[in-house]
Amino acid sequence: MTDCILEHIQKSSKKGKKLLAILLDPDKTKLQEISIVSKRIENLKANFIFVGGSFVEKGITDVFVQKLKEFTNIPIILFPGDYSQVTNKADGLLFLSLISGRNPEYLIEQQIKAVPFLKNSNLEIIPTGYILIDGGINSSVLKISKTTAISQNNIELTVETAIAGMYKGKQLIYLEAGSGAKFPVNSKLITEVKKNINIPLIVGGGIRTKEQLKNAYKNGADVVVIGTAFENNINLSI
Numbered sequence: 001m002t003d004c005i006l007e008h009i010q011k012s013s014k015k016g017k018k019l020l021a022i023l024l025d026p027d028k029t030k031l032q033e034i035s036i037v038s039k040r041i042e043n044l045k046a047n048f049i050f051v052g053g054s055f056v057e058k059g060i061t062d063v064f065v066q067k068l069k070e071f072t073n074i075p076i077i078l079f080p081g082d083y084s085q086v087t088n089k090a091d092g093l094l095f096l097s098l099i100s101g102r103n104p105e106y107l108i109e110q111q112i113k114a115v116p117f118l119k120n121s122n123l124e125i126i127p128t129g130y131i132l133i134d135g136g137i138n139s140s141v142l143k144i145s146k147t148t149a150i151s152q153n154n155i156e157l158t159v160e161t162a163i164a165g166m167y168k169g170k171q172l173i174y175l176e177a178g179s180g181a182k183f184p185v186n187s188k189l190i191t192e193v194k195k196n197i198n199i200p201l202i203v204g205g206g207i208r209t210k211e212q213l214k215n216a217y218k219n220g221a222d223v224v225v226i227g228t229a230f231e232n233n234i235n236l237s238i
């Protein structure tokens with residue numbers, strides 16, 4: 001596989017073309033639903049399907065991605081909560097480091113554990129700095145990673161964390177309010193982070209409406225991720 005996903009995101013970001021990713025959690029979408037779910041995602045003109053969850057059992061993601069591939073050509077990007085979710089059947093992998101946290105397991109251990117699965121794979125590996133922002137809930141990521149989120153008001157720390165991620169060589173920064181967040185990442189935070197980095201910005205967590213989507217784009221998100229709102233209503237129009 002050539003490096004086409006990251007390039008696509010970088011080029012779109014430069015042109016100001018906004019991208020949409022729908023997040024599917026293999027724990028929450030049944031295999032029998034994949035054909036209809038794929039159609040709906042195509043109707044939404046999503047650019048990517050992210051696949052991942054915090055608690056997905058080993059082996060499930062592999063079967064899930066294989067089934068998705070039967071129904072859609074939209075690029076599938078792994079967004080794993082754990083190295084055991086890596087499957088060669090996807091197109092790309094967000095090689096996440098939880099840089100808002102101070103838990104070595106999610107800063108380097110998980111990444112090392114993934115290497116045996118990645119060494120001979122064709123997956124496009126995309127170094128991604130993952131930053132948790134307080135979205136008003138005790139999200140699955142917070143629970144599993146045993147880390148704390150950065151306050152929505154702490155612009156300075158968020159911006160400095162994003163810049164440090166960029167200096168460390170991350171190719172994408174992902175601002176995450178947590179799946180099912182009460183409050184999505186606020187406008188000011190998105191604007192300030194975007195102003196201070198020259199790599200594309202992904203924003204997700206708690207985005208449920210067209211207005212929230214447009215707002216995230218307007219403030220500088222290059223890719224917006226929607227999971228819960230689509231899970232709750234696959235006929236969602238955004």
Ligand SMILES: CC(C)=CCC/C(C)=C/CC/C(C)=C/CC/C(C)=C/COP(=O)(O)OP(=O)(O)O
Pocket residue numbers: 025051052053054055079080081082083086094095096097098105106107110111114130139140141144145179180
């Ligand atoms: C690099 C590799 C192979 C793995 C990275 C492992 C790391 C560092 C993960 C970051 C921390 C983490 C647990 C991220 C999970 C991201 C994710 C899939 C969130 C989606 O939300 P859900 O966990 O499904 O939440 P709900 O189930 O509550 O909706």
Ligand SMILES: O=P(O)(O)OC[C@@H](O)CO
Pocket residue numbers: 023176177178179180181203204205206207225226227228229
């Ligand atoms: O489920 P939602 O709240 O849309 O969040 C999407 C994604 O950013 C979660 O990791």
Ligand SMILES: [Mg+2]
Pocket residue numbers: 025179180227228
């Ligand atoms: Mg979820």
